[in-house]
Amino acid sequence: xxxxxxxxxxxxxxxxxxxxxxxxxxxxxxxxxxxxxxxxxxxxxxxxxxxxxxxxxxxxxxxxxxxxxxxxxxxxxxxxxxxxxxxxxxxxxxxxxxxxxxxxxxxxxxxxxxxxxxxxxxxxxxxxxxxxxxxxxxxxxxxxxxxxxxxxxxxxxxxxxxxxxxxxxxxxxxxxxxxxxxxxxxxxxxxxxxxxxxxxxxxxxxxxxxxxxxxxxxxx
Amino acid sequence: xxxxxxxxxxxxxxxxxxxxxxxxxxxxxxxxxxxxxxxxxxxxxxxxxxxxxxxxxx
Numbered sequence: 001x002x003x004x005x006x007x008x009x010x011x012x013x014x015x016x017x018x019x020x021x022x023x024x025x026x027x028x029x030x031x032x033x034x035x036x037x038x039x040x041x042x043x044x045x046x047x048x049x050x051x052x053x054x055x056x057x058x059x060x061x062x063x064x065x066x067x068x069x070x071x072x073x074x075x076x077x078x079x080x081x082x083x084x085x086x087x088x089x090x091x092x093x094x095x096x097x098x099x100x101x102x103x104x105x106x107x108x109x110x111x112x113x114x115x116x117x118x119x120x121x122x123x124x125x126x127x128x129x130x131x132x133x134x135x136x137x138x139x140x141x142x143x144x145x146x147x148x149x150x151x152x153x154x155x156x157x158x159x160x161x162x163x164x165x166x167x168x169x170x171x172x173x174x175x176x177x178x179x180x181x182x183x184x185x186x187x188x189x190x191x192x193x194x195x196x197x198x199x200x201x202x203x204x205x206x207x208x209x210x211x212x213x214x215x216x217x218x219x220x
Numbered sequence: 221x222x223x224x225x226x227x228x229x230x231x232x233x234x235x236x237x238x239x240x241x242x243x244x245x246x247x248x249x250x251x252x253x254x255x256x257x258x259x260x261x262x263x264x265x266x267x268x269x270x271x272x273x274x275x276x277x278x
Contacts, residue, residue, distance in 0.1 A: 007246065007250070011249075011250050012248075012251070017268065018263075018269045018270070019260075020253065020272075021256060021272050022272075023274050024276060025275075025277060026276075032244065033242070033243045035245045036246055036247070047275070048249075049249050049252055058256060067272065074276050075273060076273075076274045077271065078271075078272045079270065079271045080269065082264045082268065085270075088269060099271075107268065107269065110268065112267065114267060114268075115266075119262065119265065119266050155261035155264065
């Protein structure tokens with residue numbers, strides 16, 4: 001397969017300075033199988049950085065937000081203010097130097113950016129906490145989120161908050177199950193559940209509550 | 221050279237059909253975000269432009 005310009009090293013480097021999305025309104029270019037960083041992927045035969053399904057879905061999503069107004073000639077490149085989704089500029093058939101200039105001008109208008117490297121670190125922290133929560137490693141998830149500072153990035157902040165809430169919810173649910181087990185007289189099951197809370201939620205109110213209930217369970 | 225190499229940015233070279241059953245190794249290439257909402261959220265968080273490349277068949 002002949003490689004497209006999408007894998008060019010200068011473009012690859014530049015693509016971390018903005019958030020790029022690619023759309024094409026047809027899902028039927030055919031796909032090839034590729035090994036990208038050890039992962040098998042089916043990618044479009046024409047736009048070989050995306051699956052056909054993916055670029056077609058993006059086209060629909062952009063249209064639904066009315067972000068593809070008056071696009072006639074293609075390829076068309078449009079860059080938007082991320083906050084207002086107002087168009088900052090557009091051009092056809094841009095080369096990398098023109099893209100660099102466009103991004104630089106847009107960035108001047110927007111102000112100081114957060115580098116991809118810094119953003120990725122935070123993203124990784126949240127993904128790590130999410131994975132640990134899925135494995136029911138509550139201690140690991142809480143540890144990953146401890147001291148997490150989203151530095152004003154609202155979506156990451158909201159995600160961290162939601163994750164924390166989900167972890168607490170899981171702990172509360174374990175305690176509720178333990179209480180039910182105690183009511184049924186199943187002390188063994190209650191102790192198992194409560195130990196899970198004391199181990200996974202150490203240093204929190206939930207762990208304290210579980211410790212108190214464990215004492216009761218031992219007395220019974 | 222960079223300009224010459226990329227005059228047709230995002231207008232991919234004519235790509236030959238991939239041979240069925242053949243798995244080709246490749247580098248990740250340009251970074252794209254596949255989910256629009258995630259792309260907008262990241263652009264807002266990082267205070268950087270959302271860059272849309274549009275191709276279409278009329």
